[in-house]
Amino acid sequence: MTSVTTRIRTLLVCAALVISLVVVALLAPLPFAVLVPGPTADVLGAQRGTPVIAVEGARTRETTGELRLATVVSVTPPDASVKSSEVVGAWFDEHRAVVPRDGVYPAGKSIEQIAQHNVQEMNDSQEAAAAAALRHLGLSPKKVRVRLTLPDVGGPSAGLMFALGIIDKIEGDGRGGDLTGGRTIGGTGTIAADGTVGAVGGIELKEQAVRRDGVRNFLIPRSQCATALTARPEGLRLIPVRTLDDALDALKALRGAGGTVPSC
Known part of the structure; x- marks a missing residue:
């Protein structure tokens, strides 16, 4: 009897230790960040009463439809880590993503430096978008100035949509119509001054963001x-592009003006 009691006590002690270790592991902070779908914004519209796209030195036109960029938001503050339990939960939640913290917040940077980094990336993206759009239009950046204003959005992934918005504001489809054909078009992708479209982070969450906001056609980097x-959420068409010209051709096809809409 004493032997059985001793075994039971030993098992209970071991079980308690295992449970304690599991609890500690679930509560331990890890160097990850949790991302969720963020807001979308129409680059053809206004934010806080200010037009997202303003052009000087060239005539602009009234547009219909929307060119809506997508964002993701980190719910993990820059100076915090996530618990193991949060990481496990996020792995099984399609509306959240877990990524290395350094991929969201550069290592060794203060909160202020991180904010400045994001602003600089957005500024660089805006300059590249303006250069690519004006290059397509055959306009000189010395004569035509573009100002892009989008508060609270950082990073380079809005480049493609900014470039398309500038072209739509100045030229449209070249025949008096809109690039969008009056539709709401979503998109994401970095852009270089030569019009090359590059990959972005959090594309799975950006798909959810645009679909949530009524988008049915979503331009993405082909890669x-x-x-x-x-x-891919139900009802969302993915339209892959490698360049700004690819994106313009895809929008032309969506308008029924020739060509075929590419798909993944």
Whole structure:
């Protein structure tokens, strides 16, 4: 009897230790950040009463439809880490993503430095977008100035949509119509001054963001087709592009003005 009691006590002690270790592991902070779908914004519209796109030195036109960029938001503050339990929960939640913290907040940077970094990335993206759009239009950046204003959005992933918005504001489809054909078009992608479209982070969450806001056609970098397909929300068409010209051709096809709409 004493032997059995001793075994039971030993098992209970071991179980308590295991449970304690599990609890500690679940509560331990990890160097990750949790991302969720963020707001979307129409680059053809206004934010806080200020037009997102303002042009000097060239005539602009009234537009219809929307060119809506997508964002993701970190729910993990720059000076915090997530608990193991949060990481586990996020892995099984399609509306959240867990990424290395350094991928969201550069290591060794203060909160102020991180904010400045994001603003600089956005500024660089805006300059590249303006250069790519004016290059397509055959306009000189010395004569035509573009000002892009979008508060509370950082990073480079809005470049493609900014470039399309500038072209729509100045030229439209070249025949008096809109690039959008009056539709709401979503999109994401970095852009270089030569019009090359690059990959972005959090594309799975950006798909959810645009679909939530009524988008049915979503322009994405072609290199991210496979990733985007794994999380594509029902009713969302993925339109892959490699360049600004590809995006313009895709919008032309969507308007029924010729060509075929590409798909992943």
